[in-house]
Amino acid sequence: MQAISAIRSRTVVMPSTNIDTDQIIPGRFLTTTTREGLGKQLFADWRYDAAGAPNPDFVLNKPGSAGCRILVAGRNIGCGSSREHAPWALLDYGFQAVVSSGIADIFRNNSLKNGLLPVVVDEATHAWLLANPGVEVEIDLATATLRRPGAEPVPFPIDPFARHCLMHGVDELGFLLSQDAAIKTYEARRPA
Amino acid sequence: MGTPRTLFEKVWSAHEVVPETPETPAVLFIDLHLTHEVTTPQAFTVLRERGLKVRRPDLTIATMDHATPTRTEQVFGGAPISIESAAQQIRQLERNCADFGIELLGLQDSRRGIVHIIGPELGLTRPGSTIVCGDSHTSTHGAFGALAFGIGTTEVSHVLATQCLLQKKPRTCAIEVAGRLGAGVTPKDLILAIIGKVGVAGGTGQVFEYRGEAIRAMSMEQRMTVCNMSIEGGARAGMIAPDDTTYAYLADRPRSPKGAAWESALARWRELPSDAGARYDRTVEIDASALEPMVTWGTNPGMVAPITGSVPDQRGDPVIDAALKYMGLQAGAAIQDTPVNVVFVGSCTNGRLSDLRAAAAVLRGRKVARGVHMLVVPGSQEVKRAAEAEGLDEVFRSAGAEWRESGCSMCLGMNGDTVPKGEYAVSTSNRNFEGRQGIGARTLLASPETAAASAVRGRVADPREFLNG
Numbered sequence: 001m002q003a004i005s006a007i008r009s010r011t012v013v014m015p016s017t018n019i020d021t022d023q024i025i026p027g028r029f030l031t032t033t034t035r036e037g038l039g040k041q042l043f044a045d046w047r048y049d050a051a052g053a054p055n056p057d058f059v060l061n062k063p064g065s066a067g068c069r070i071l072v073a074g075r076n077i078g079c080g081s082s083r084e085h086a087p088w089a090l091l092d093y094g095f096q097a098v099v100s101s102g103i104a105d106i107f108r109n110n111s112l113k114n115g116l117l118p119v120v121v122d123e124a125t126h127a128w129l130l131a132n133p134g135v136e137v138e139i140d141l142a143t144a145t146l147r148r149p150g151a152e153p154v155p156f157p158i159d160p161f162a163r164h165c166l167m168h169g170v171d172e173l174g175f176l177l178s179q180d181a182a183i184k185t186y187e188a189r190r191p192a
Numbered sequence: 193m194g195t196p197r198t199l200f201e202k203v204w205s206a207h208e209v210v211p212e213t214p215e216t217p218a219v220l221f222i223d224l225h226l227t228h229e230v231t232t233p234q235a236f237t238v239l240r241e242r243g244l245k246v247r248r249p250d251l252t253i254a255t256m257d258h259a260t261p262t263r264t265e266q267v268f269g270g271a272p273i274s275i276e277s278a279a280q281q282i283r284q285l286e287r288n289c290a291d292f293g294i295e296l297l298g299l300q301d302s303r304r305g306i307v308h309i310i311g312p313e314l315g316l317t318r319p320g321s322t323i324v325c326g327d328s329h330t331s332t333h334g335a336f337g338a339l340a341f342g343i344g345t346t347e348v349s350h351v352l353a354t355q356c357l358l359q360k361k362p363r364t365c366a367i368e369v370a371g372r373l374g375a376g377v378t379p380k381d382l383i384l385a386i387i388g389k390v391g392v393a394g395g396t397g398q399v400f401e402y403r404g405e406a407i408r409a410m411s412m413e414q415r416m417t418v419c420n421m422s423i424e425g426g427a428r429a430g431m432i433a434p435d436d437t438t439y440a441y442l443a444d445r446p447r448s449p450k451g452a453a454w455e456s457a458l459a460r461w462r463e464l465p466s467d468a469g470a471r472y473d474r475t476v477e478i479d480a481s482a483l484e485p486m487v488t489w490g491t492n493p494g495m496v497a498p499i500t501g502s503v504p505d506q507r508g509d510p511v512i513d514a515a516l517k518y519m520g521l522q523a524g525a526a527i528q529d530t531p532v533n534v535v536f537v538g539s540c541t542n543g544r545l546s547d548l549r550a551a552a553a554v555l556r557g558r559k560v561a562r563g564v565h566m567l568v569v570p571g572s573q574e575v576k577r578a579a580e581a582e583g584l585d586e587v588f589r590s591a592g593a594e595w596r597e598s599g600c601s602m603c604l605g606m607n608g609d610t611v612p613k614g615e616y617a618v619s620t621s622n623r624n625f626e627g628r629q630g631i632g633a634r635t636l637l638a639s640p641e642t643a644a645a646s647a648v649r650g651r652v653a654d655p656r657e658f659l660n661g
């Protein structure tokens with residue numbers, strides 16, 4: 001995984017609350033056995049019409065959205081299924097961070113493990129971001145703050161260990177494997 | 193005496209390999225890792241790339257359920273599986289299990305079924321254990337007093353390689369259910385009402401513990417229905433303290449401990465229930481006796497109303513407006529005026545024997561309304577055999593419903609069992625998200641009783657009108 005320190009980009013805004021992982025990538029695409037190339041299926045049922053043509057009303061199909069790497073979404077994005085295909089699809093499409101006032105647990109975990117930053121901001125900041133699509137925003141991992149034009153940086157919570165892993169490109173599996181002695185000790189005293 | 197502890201705290205602390213610190217999450221040991229074809233291929237790729245083995249194949253079991261066909265000729269008759277990528281995924285799981293030494297209950301295995309149905313059925317799901325699966329409805333197993341939760345594929349690779357996960361301790365929420373459910377009102381209605389009350393994000397960061405008279409009165413199958421949908425309330429896990437109902441269910445299951453091992457396990461399990469005076473971070477109260485059958489009208493499981501009620505009239509709320517537009521429903525319309533095109537009875541929420549019995553009791557001597565397609569999919573091959581032994585398959589068939597091999601099927605439509613665009617499906621599954629059951633499908637979540645009653649009437653129906661008659 002690549003080390004991340006800061007992300008600077010214009011935002012794409014999807015204000016709907018409770019955007020579930022079935023919308024982020026519908027179930028019929030989950031028969032894949034790799035994690036690559038899922039960007040084209042991101043938000044498939046909103047992004048394309050029945051014939052597969054881009055739906056011009058959908059935000060990602062609007063010219064201003066091209067190249068944006070920060071997705072600002074309504075509260076509780078990522079609820080529902082545990083499919084890690086959701087962050088894989090967002091990353092493959094080009095997003096590097098998801099900002100909301102609430103992010104569902106499993107999606108948040110899955111995002112952190114793949115270098116997609118889940119950023120939970122306060123309600124007022126969230127409301128402002130929803131109301132100002134396309135603004136340039138900077139997410140700084142070292143200070144765990146989000147900067148937007150004309151306002152003080154706002155802090156966002158991030159687990160210190162996850163931040164360490166993200167900033168140093170460390171993967172958690174390596175850390176877990178290094179716990180082998182403790183795992184052996186536990187296994188020895190564990191009831192059968 | 194130490195501080196009184198909750199069920200969750202007891203299970204959590206017994207599995208800490210390394211406790212949480214301010215800098216690092218806890219290393220938590222996993223007693224049972226359930227795996228299936230859809231969320232594992234990329235995890236096995238990680239093991240191969242890094243030259244790792246599966247640390248505890250003895251604590252890992254695999255089955256196939258999500259992408260599997262439900263048509264007998266495709267499962268047993270050698271007919272090609274309709275979706276080629278699904279067939280490939282099934283073959284890949286077979287290869288991965290062979291290469292890494294994992295026991296697989298494969299496509300034609302008589303013990304195969306939805307992963308959350310076969311764990312308990314086999315006696316693999318045990319009180320006080322930690323259970324994970326790359327599937328959010330792993331919460332189902334919490335009905336036995338296990339700490340069971342869904343994980344992503346990267347975490348699947350962590351568990352395969354180390355039998356451990358890095359976890360931060362969640363908060364606890366007691367859901368106190370007073371009173372008893374009325375006739376025709378089911379555990380499915382209770383959990384839908386709870387989700388309606390706490391909201392679909394209400395349980396974020398929490399583990400629910402369902403408590404109270406109504407919960408104690410439930411069978412294990414009913415408790416599983418409740419715990420199953422904890423995730424729909426935003427909680428990763430839901431738990432119920434084990435009791436004699438739990439032990440009676442587990443005794444003599446194929447993989448349950450036997451003899452002295454059973455006795456010592458039982459002694460440990462009896463210590464699990466939350467101590468008197470144990471503190472929860474939060475408490476939610478609900479009166480079971482006041483509930484009616486519940487049906488969803490929107491595009492998430494929290495958008496739910498009593499069956500005698502109506503679609504809410506909150507015009508101007510963009511979330512509700514968008515949901516009603518997708519559903520093609522009018523604000524203020526009676527729930528029971530909703531037409532029905534498809535009825536699905538099955539899934540890890542309501543695909544167990546008691547669910548099929550409940551649906552069959554409504555259908556016996558009746559017919560599925562003209563124009564309604566009803567699909568009944570048992571949750572496992574064991575459920576299928578038991579249902580057939582009682583003649584339930586005949587009840588379904590003579591009512592005009594289809595009877596299939598087990599699997600997830602129309603719950604998520606990955607195997608080609610889908611609801612056509614724009615059609616209304618009353619479904620006993622757990623998610624009514626847009627497109628969940630097929631592109632443009634409109635899902636109404638309900639109990640097996642309500643689903644069967646709605647199949648007969650051809651529009652959403654109150655199952656209480658079909659009782660004793």
Ligand code: SF4
Nearest residue numbers: 329539540600603604
């Ligand atoms: S039945 Fe539905 S919810 Fe349950 S495991 Fe299968 S797809 Fe998931």
